Amino acid sequence: MVRALSLLLLCQLLGTVIARATGVPIPGPVFGLVLLLALLVARSGPDPELHSTAQGLLRHLGLLFVPAGVGVVNELGVLRANALAIAIALPISTLLGLAITGLAMQLLLRSER
Amino acid sequence: MPGLYHAWVYLQSGPLLGLTATLLAWQAASWLDARAGHAGWSNPIMLAMAILVVALIATGTSYRSYFNGAQYVQFLLGPATVALAVPMYANLATMRRNLLPILASMIAGSLAAALSAMLIVAALGAPHAVVISIAPKSVTTPIAMGISQDLGGLPALTAIFVLLTGIFGAAIALPFFRLLRVRDRRAQGLAAGTAAHGIATARLLLESDTAGAFGGLAIGLNGLMTAVMVPLLVRWLLG
Numbered sequence: 001m002v003r004a005l006s007l008l009l010l011c012q013l014l015g016t017v018i019a020r021a022t023g024v025p026i027p028g029p030v031f032g033l034v035l036l037l038a039l040l041v042a043r044s045g046p047d048p049e050l051h052s053t054a055q056g057l058l059r060h061l062g063l064l065f066v067p068a069g070v071g072v073v074n075e076l077g078v079l080r081a082n083a084l085a086i087a088i089a090l091p092i093s094t095l096l097g098l099a100i101t102g103l104a105m106q107l108l109l110r111s112e113r
Numbered sequence: 114m115p116g117l118y119h120a121w122v123y124l125q126s127g128p129l130l131g132l133t134a135t136l137l138a139w140q141a142a143s144w145l146d147a148r149a150g151h152a153g154w155s156n157p158i159m160l161a162m163a164i165l166v167v168a169l170i171a172t173g174t175s176y177r178s179y180f181n182g183a184q185y186v187q188f189l190l191g192p193a194t195v196a197l198a199v200p201m202y203a204n205l206a207t208m209r210r211n212l213l214p215i216l217a218s219m220i221a222g223s224l225a226a227a228l229s230a231m232l233i234v235a236a237l238g239a240p241h242a243v244v245i246s247i248a249p250k251s252v253t254t255p256i257a258m259g260i261s262q263d264l265g266g267l268p269a270l271t272a273i274f275v276l277l278t279g280i281f282g283a284a285i286a287l288p289f290f291r292l293l294r295v296r297d298r299r300a301q302g303l304a305a306g307t308a309a310h311g312i313a314t315a316r317l318l319l320e321s322d323t324a325g326a327f328g329g330l331a332i333g334l335n336g337l338m339t340a341v342m343v344p345l346l347v348r349w350l351l352g
């Protein structure tokens with residue numbers, strides 16, 4: 001577990017260095033994800049230790065969002081002031097995303113055959 | 114009892130209380146969610162947040178003092194984001210088989226979701242911080258919060274937007290696909306994962322494994338796409 005965790009942190013560290021050094025506004029951990037993915041492709045898959053550590057972290061992924069989410073106590077004012085805009089934007093944008101991705105994918109899969 | 118009061122003051126100044134409260138709230142929320150049969154409207158993250166928000170307000174504890182302990186949980190989001198590479202790797206074979214349709218439909222859908230959300234809140238007079246915070250709302254939370262933070266949004270607000278999007282997407286996806294006659298399971302899964310990340314994908318997984326696999330693929334891929342796309346959209350829209 002320690003070895004797998006070190007690998008995850010190392011990827012995050014390198015990813016953060018890349019993000020900072022290049023000034024590209026993409027989160028360091030996202031670069032880290034790409035690095036790890038490249039490593040997995042090169043090694044044709046995760047070893048059992050990495051697999052179980054990743055699974056363990058991802059199984060409790062929900063817990064990791066809670067601290068930042070509680071930060072909403074400081075944003076209740078912003079939320080209230082923009083409630084209408086948010087209540088319109090979230091459903092419409094989600095329906096658009098569902099419709100466009102779904103229809104395009106179905107159409108393209110059909111035409112490929 | 115002055116002794117108890119002193120203990121309370123002492124605990125408020127250290128990380129132990131915030132950390133313990135976060136883990137306890139999470140377990141209580143998971144238990145409640147299981148009791149509700151993991152229903153679409155019930156979400157352990159939302160429940161845990163509600164428990165903690167009420168507790169903070171009731172005890173007059175500041176978020177800063179709470180976060181003193183909770184930051185240790187939050188820190189794990191970084192390695193967890195990197196760990197998403199493992200399930201993505203498992204989906205690589207699926208992806209290679211349908212690479213072009215997947216990329217084309219996801220770029221279109223991802224762009225439509227982010228851009229429409231940003232334009233609507235901007236048109237209704239929301240400040241820049243809200244426009245930035247809503248942009249990555251279709252993406253899985255660790256990536257969405259990272260994007261929001263890097264661009265000057267409010268990560269807590271983004272977390273709420275991501276949750277609401279997921280809960281709405283999970284509830285609406287299947288009837289909406291029926292209405293649009295999107296019957297292909299691969300297209301359904303890809304759309305759910307792209308527009309409403311893991312929460313909607315989990316709902317589709319109950320119907321079909323194929324949809325679940327394509328949803329899983331879309332979650333990771335859309336995280337990457339959005340991380341590239343949103344900074345450009347923000348620069349373009351908000352200058």
